[in-house]
Amino acid sequence: GAGVSQSPSNKVTEKGKDVELRCDPISGHTALYWYRQSLGQGLEFLIYFQGNSAPDKSGLPSDRFSAERTGGSVSTLTIQRTQQEDSAVYLCASSLGRVGYTFGSGTRLTVV
Amino acid sequence: DQQVKQNSPSLSVQEGRISILNCDYTNSMFDYFLWYKKYPAEGPTFLISISSIKDKNEDGRFTVFLNKSAKHLSLHIVPSQPGDSAVYFCAASARIRSSNTGKLIFGQGTTLQVKP
Numbered sequence: 299g300a301g302v303s304q305s306p307s308n309k310v311t312e313k314g315k316d317v318e319l320r321c322d323p324i325s326g327h328t329a330l331y332w333y334r335q336s337l338g339q340g341l342e343f344l345i346y347f348q349g350n351s352a353p354d355k356s357g358l359p360s361d362r363f364s365a366e367r368t369g370g371s372v373s374t375l376t377i378q379r380t381q382q383e384d385s386a387v388y389l390c391a392s393s394l395g396r397v398g399y400t401f402g403s404g405t406r407l408t409v410v
Numbered sequence: 411d412q413q414v415k416q417n418s419p420s421l422s423v424q425e426g427r428i429s430i431l432n433c434d435y436t437n438s439m440f441d442y443f444l445w446y447k448k449y450p451a452e453g454p455t456f457l458i459s460i461s462s463i464k465d466k467n468e469d470g471r472f473t474v475f476l477n478k479s480a481k482h483l484s485l486h487i488v489p490s491q492p493g494d495s496a497v498y499f500c501a502a503s504a505r506i507r508s509s510n511t512g513k514l515i516f517g518q519g520t521t522l523q524v525k526p
Contacts, residue, residue: 302453331513340416340518341454341499354513389453399444399514401453 300324302402304390310408311380319375319405323392330373331393332365334386341389347373380409413437414502416517424525429487431520433500436481440502444514445474445485448497457498458485490524497521
């Protein structure tokens with residue numbers, strides 16, 4: 299597609315359940331990033347994939363969070379045993395370089 | 411450790427006047443700076459950027475100024491229009507080894523309201 303696509307756009311889950319968020323980057327973009335924006339906060343870096351290199355996981359807040367990128371394209375962010383503080387908008391972006399960083403519309407996650 | 415800071419959570423200006431949004435950073439390794447604009451329920455969209463080798467970059471109504479010695483950058487919008495009302499994020503990145511890509515570190519954002 300022409301842009302970065304994220305699904306679902308909204309997700310409501312019960313505390314303790316696992317969730318998977320999906321990101322389809324722009325075709326040909328080698329870098330993929332996950333960020334989250336909690337209510338009233340800025341964009342918090344979570345994880346970054348670049349080609350075949352080992353991902354930069356330095357922003358993941360706990361070991362309940364993990365992400366993978368299959369075939370250098372689609373990425374899935376998984377949150378296990380969700381907690382209420384995980385409620386946020388999760389944003390995915392892709393780029394070819396430091397210019398052209400394009401965001402998706404995000405997945406709004408609500409943990410009840 | 412907040413490496414990129416936007417100390418003003420909100421700003422209100424009259425249509426036609428200048429809007430000035432400010433951003434401070436602490437990491438001297440940052441060499442590329444960007445501004446993003448975000449409307450509700452949408453992802454951030456790129457607005458303008460500046461490399462650390464420059465001190466000014468202009469694109470239409472938008473100008474970004476960089477003061478490296480003060481570790482400060484600002485976005486000027488002139489004249490401001492009601493459609494500019496949005497959240498503006500400042501972001502910075504540091505070159506990682508020989509790679510041309512890297513994570514962006516964002517500020518907390520400033521909500522701009524332009525009144526008609």
